[in-house]
Amino acid sequence: MSTNQTNNSESNHQPVYYLPAQMSAEDDEINLMDYWRILMRYKWLIILLTIASAAGTIALAYSMTPIYRAEVTLAPVGEDKSAASALAGQFGGLASLAGVSLGGGGGKISEAIATLNSRLFTDTFITEEKLMPILYSSIWDKEKNSWKIKDQKQIPTAWKAYKLFTGIRSIAEDNKTGMLTLSIEWKDPVIATQWANALVDRINTHQKDAAIKEAQQSIEYLKNELQETSIVEMRQAIFRLIEAQTKNIMLANVRDEFVFKIIDPAVVPEDKIKPKKKQMAILGTFSGFIVGVIFAFLLAFIKKQKEKTADVTSV
Numbered sequence: 001m002s003t004n005q006t007n008n009s010e011s012n013h014q015p016v017y018y019l020p021a022q023m024s025a026e027d028d029e030i031n032l033m034d035y036w037r038i039l040m041r042y043k044w045l046i047i048l049l050t051i052a053s054a055a056g057t058i059a060l061a062y063s064m065t066p067i068y069r070a071e072v073t074l075a076p077v078g079e080d081k082s083a084a085s086a087l088a089g090q091f092g093g094l095a096s097l098a099g100v101s102l103g104g105g106g107g108k109i110s111e112a113i114a115t116l117n118s119r120l121f122t123d124t125f126i127t128e129e130k131l132m133p134i135l136y137s138s139i140w141d142k143e144k145n146s147w148k149i150k151d152q153k154q155i156p157t158a159w160k161a162y163k164l165f166t167g168i169r170s171i172a173e174d175n176k177t178g179m180l181t182l183s184i185e186w187k188d189p190v191i192a193t194q195w196a197n198a199l200v201d202r203i204n205t206h207q208k209d210a211a212i213k214e215a216q217q218s219i220e221y222l223k224n225e226l227q228e229t230s231i232v233e234m235r236q237a238i239f240r241l242i243e244a245q246t247k248n249i250m251l252a253n254v255r256d257e258f259v260f261k262i263i264d265p266a267v268v269p270e271d272k273i274k275p276k277k278k279q280m281a282i283l284g285t286f287s288g289f290i291v292g293v294i295f296a297f298l299l300a301f302i303k304k305q306k307e308k309t310a311d312v313t314s315v
Contacts, residue, residue, distance in 0.1 A: 035297075038296055038297060038300045039293070039296060041296075041300070042292075042295075042296035042299060042300070045292060045295065045296060045299075046289065046292030046293060046295075046296055047292070048292075049288050049289075049291055049292035049295065050285060050288040050289045050292055051288070052288060053284045053285065053287055053288025053289075053291065054281060054284045054285040054288055056284065057280050057281055057283065057284025057285075057287075058277070058280070058281050058284065060275075060280070061275045061276075061277040061280045061281065062277070064274070064275040065187045066187060066272040066274065066275070067185050067186065067187055067272060067273055067274035067275075068185070068186065068187070068188070068189035068192055068269045068271075068272050068273065069183050069184070069185045069192065069269060069273045070183065070184050070186075070189065070192035070193040070195070070196040070266040070267075070268070070269055071181050071182070071183045071196065071264075071266055072181070072182045072183075072196045072197060072199075072200050072262060072264065072265055072266045073179060073180075073181055073262075073263040073264035074179065074180040074181070074182060074200065074260040074261065074262060074263060075178070075179055075180075075260070075261045075263050076109045076178060076180070076259070076260065076261075077255070077257055077258065077259055077260065077261050108207070108259055109259060111207075112203055112207050112259040112260065113171055113180075115203065115206065115207065116171065116182075116199065116203045117166070117171070119162050121202075121203070121206065122162050122165055122166065123158050123161075123162055125165075125198075125199065125202060126158070126161050126162070126165060127158075129195075129198065131161070131165070131195075132156065132161055134191065135156070135161055135164055135165065136156045136161075139156075168184055168185045168186055169182070169183070169184055169195075169199070170182075170183050170185075171183075179263065180260070182196055182199060182200060183196065184196040184199075184266075185273065185274075189268045189269045189270070190268055192266075192269070193266045193267060193268045193269070196266035197265055197266050200260055200262060200265075203259065203260065204256060204257055204258045204259060204260055205256075205258075207258050207259045208252050208255070208256075208258035208259075211248065211252050211258070212248075212249050212252050212253070215245040215246075215248045215249045215252075216245075216249065218241075218245045219242055219245045219246065222238050222241050222242045222245070223242070225238055226238045226239070226242075
C-alpha cells in the first residue's frame, strides 16, 4: 500500500466535529416580539383580571373587622441582690435543706412571664373578668344572658377561650433595654386597653400573694425547727432566716408593683393595625396582574398546541 493511500485512509476515519448553531440577536428579538404579541392579544384579559383582583381585595379589606392594639410598657422590678447574696452565702445550705427561698435571683421575672402565659392564670382571668360573652359576642344573647346556639357541643369551652385569648395577647422583651411590652389586639380599642392594664395589675397581685404565702410557710417551718434545736449557732441561723422572710413579707405588702413597674400604661389606641388597606390593595393589584399574564401565556400555549394538532391531522 502506498503512502498516499495510507494518508487518504486515515483522513477518511478522522472524526468530524460540528459546532452548535448559536442563537443570534435576531432570534432573541423574535422571541421577545412573540411574548409582546401575546400580551397585546390578551391585554383586556390581563386588565380585567387585574381590576377584578384589586376590587376584590379592596372589598375584602373594607369588610374585615378593624383590629386595635393596646400596649403597656413595663420594667422589671429590681431586688436587693447584695443583701440576698450575702444571706445566701452564710445560710444557703440551711435554707436549701429547709426549702426556704432567699430571693435575689433573676428568675422572678421569668416566672411571672410564664405565669402570665399559663393556662391556669388565663382561665382565671377570663372567668373572673367574665370575658366569654365578649370573646364570643356573635353567639351570645345579651337580653337572655345565654348562648344563641342550642347544640351544647358548639358552645365555646374554657380551652377554646384560652387559645383565643392567647392569640390576642403577646409579651415582647427588648434585649437591649430589658423593657417588656404587653399588648392586646382586639376589635374594641377600649376593651383592649382595659384588658392590658388589668393583666398587669393581676399578675403583680398574683405574684405578690404567692411570695407572701411562700414566706409565711417558710416562717412557720423555721419556727418549728427553732423549737426542736438547742444549738446556739443553728438557732442564730434560723433567726436570721426568719428575719429575712419577715422582711420579704413587709416589702411585698408595701409594693403594689411587685414584679413589673408600669412605665407607660395602655391608652385607648386611635389607629387600627388591621386590615392594612393600602398594602392589601397593592398586593391584590399586583397578584391580579401576575395571574393575568400567566393565564395569557397559558391560553397562547394551548392555542398553539391545537394548531399543531390540526396541521398534523390535515397532513
